[in-house]
Amino acid sequence: xxxxxxxxxxxxxKYTDQGQVATYIPELAKEDPTKVAIAAYDQDGSxxxxxxxxxxxxxxxxxxxxxYILCLEEIPAxxxxxxxxxxPTALPFNSVLDLELGGGKPRNPLVNAGAIAATxxxxxxxxxxxxxxxxxxxxxxxEDPDIVLDENIYNSERSSAxxxxxxxxxxxxxxxLSEDIPIQKVADAYFKACSVLVNVKDLARIGYVLANDGFDxxxxxxxxxxxxxRRVRTVMAMGGMYDYCGEFAQLIGLPAKSGVGGGIMTASxxxxxxxxYCPGLDDHGNSFVGIKMLEAMAQELEFSIY
Ligand code: GLN
Numbered sequence: 456x457x458x459x460x461x462x463x464x465x466x467x468x469k470y471t472d473q474g475q476v477a478t479y480i481p482e483l484a485k486e487d488p489t490k491v492a493i494a495a496y497d498q499d500g501s502x503x504x505x506x507x508x509x510x511x512x513x514x515x516x517x518x519x520x521x522x523y524i525l526c527l528e529e530i531p532a533x534x535x536x537x538x539x540x541x542x543p544t545a546l547p548f549n550s551v552l553d554l555e556l557g558g559g560k561p562r563n564p565l566v567n568a569g570a571i572a573a574t575x576x577x578x579x580x581x582x583x584x585x586x587x588x589x590x591x592x593x594x595x596x597x598e599d600p601d602i603v604l605d606e607n608i609y610n611s612e613r614s615s616a617x618x619x620x621x622x623x624x625x626x627x628x629x630x631x632l633s634e635d636i637p638i639q640k641v642a643d644a645y646f647k648a649c650s651v652l653v654n655v656k657d658l659a660r661i662g663y664v665l666a667n668d669g670f671d672x673x674x675x676x677x678x679x680x681x682x683x684x685r686r687v688r689t690v691m692a693m694g695g696m697y698d699y700c701g702e703f704a705q706l707i708g709l710p711a712k713s714g715v716g717g718g719i720m721t722a723s724x725x726x727x728x729x730x731x732y733c734p735g736l737d738d739h740g741n742s743f744v745g746i747k748m749l750e751a752m753a754q755e756l757e758f759s760i761y
Contacts, residue, residue, distance in 0.1 A: 456497050456756075463751035464493050464505040467733065467744040474735020474743030477715040482611030486512065486717065488735035493748050494659035498726040500672050504656065511652040512732060513608045514593070515714025516548065516740075518648040519570040520687060520695075521592050521661070526564070526573045527683045529580055538576060538631060539569045541686075543693040544700055548740055549618045551625060559629020563694035565712060568622040574645045575632050585644040590651060596664055596678055597657035598671070609650035616646065649714070655732040658720040662728030665691075665710075672726075688722055692760075699739040707749045708759025719745040724760055 468491060477483040492506035526535055542562045546553040549567045554560075561569035578585045586604075594602045623642060626632040664671045665688060669679040691710035696703040696719075703711060709721040709729070717734030719742055729752060733744035753759065 456495065456501065457503050459752055459755045460493055460495055460503045461505055462755070463748040464491065466751040467491050467493070467731075467748040470744050470747050471733065471735060474733065474737055476717075476734045477736055477740070480608070480612050480615055480715070482608045483513070483715065483734070486734035488733065490733060491744055491748075492655040492732040493729065494655045495729040496659055496663040496666075496727070500726075502659070507732070508655050510732065511654050512718060512734065513605055513649060513714070513716035514651045514653045514718060515649045515716040516565065516567075516570070517653075517658060517712045517714040517718050517720050518589065518593065518651060519565045519573070520665075520691065520712050520720070521596065522570055522573045522577065522589055522648060523564040523690065524679055524683060524687055525588060525592050526576055527686060528679060530576045535573075535576065538572050539564050541690055541693070544697050546698055548697045549622065551618065551621050554622055554625055559626050559631040561626070561631075563690050565690055565694040566697065567619055568626060569694075571619065571623055571641070571645050572626060572632065574648070575636055575641045578636070578641045578644060583640065585641075586647040589644070589648045593651055593653070593657075593661075596661045596671075597653065598660060598674060599653075599657050602651055602653055602657065604647055605650050605652050609647050612646040612650055613643065616642065619645070653718065655718065655730045658718050658730035658732075659728050662720045662722040662730055663726070665722035666724065666726050666728045688724065691722070696741055697739050699737075699741055703746070704761065707746075707753045708761050709749075709753075710760070711749075713741040713745070715740050717742045717745070719749065721749065723758055727758055
């Protein structure tokens with residue numbers, strides 16, 4: 456495993472000039488696309504890492520997984536099903552057209568509209584505590600108390616969120632979200648969740664919990680139920696890599712979630728979790744080098760769940 460991971464890392468380094476850092480959130484344009492990291496837990500709990508594993512970056516859309524876990528724990532299932540679909544993603548992660556085609560119901564919880572709707576459900580229950588609940592959950596799952604919000608990224612997201620507000624307004628106008636919902640407050644909780652700083656070790660650790668059906672083998676604690684783990688891995692497989700999910704399923708074959716900060720978190724069903732980081736993105740908004748590293752590992756280890 457150690458050698459396979461190191462070979463994958465070397466392979467990834469060949470592509471650091473291929474991806475483009477996200478620029479639609481101005482603060483993310485400052486990220487360094489030559490920073491590369493990979494971390495993994497295997498089935499027997501051994502941990503492996505290579506590269507800039509302490510480098511912090513914004514979790515971005517990987518937070519959607521944690522928001523959804525929290526929703527499944529806190530909100531009645533019927534209410535979630537009514538507000539958010541569990542369909543595969545076919546269009547870009549912030550597509551207004553995708554939402555419109557669904558009549559204002561987000562396709563799944565791992566695209567922007569779906570995560571905004573999930574945040575709105577949490578807001579109904581937790582009000583202004585919503586972001587703190589998500590942050591606590593990220594810290595708890597990663598067992599990393601040093602995870603904090605990056606205020607600069609949050610402010611940058613907030614002031615450039617025209618498309619996210621379009622999605623929000625469309626959901627209200629189609630009746631999928633209540634007109635009474637305080638849009639700015641829910642949006643702020645969503646932007647903050649995206650602007651939390653993690654490293655690749657944190658993502659591997661969260662992936663490892665998902666890959667063990669919600670049980671954290673390292674701390675010996677059950678973090679969430681097996682049923683929640685199964686539901687979350689399922690939407691990761693179908694929507695976690697956006698409109699690249701089909702190709703990712705064939706090439707790599709693990710449930711996964713990416714973020715425009717450059718992180719990718721994967722979780723098998725059998726206790727294998729690999730996380731990668733490199734902020735250069737492909738056309739789908741997934742880390743270019745991250746996918747190359749995962750591809751290299753998949754070829755050697757044949758861990759596809761399919
Ligand atoms: N914060 C980003 C946004 O709302 C998250 C997108 C992503 O990581 N794919 O656009």
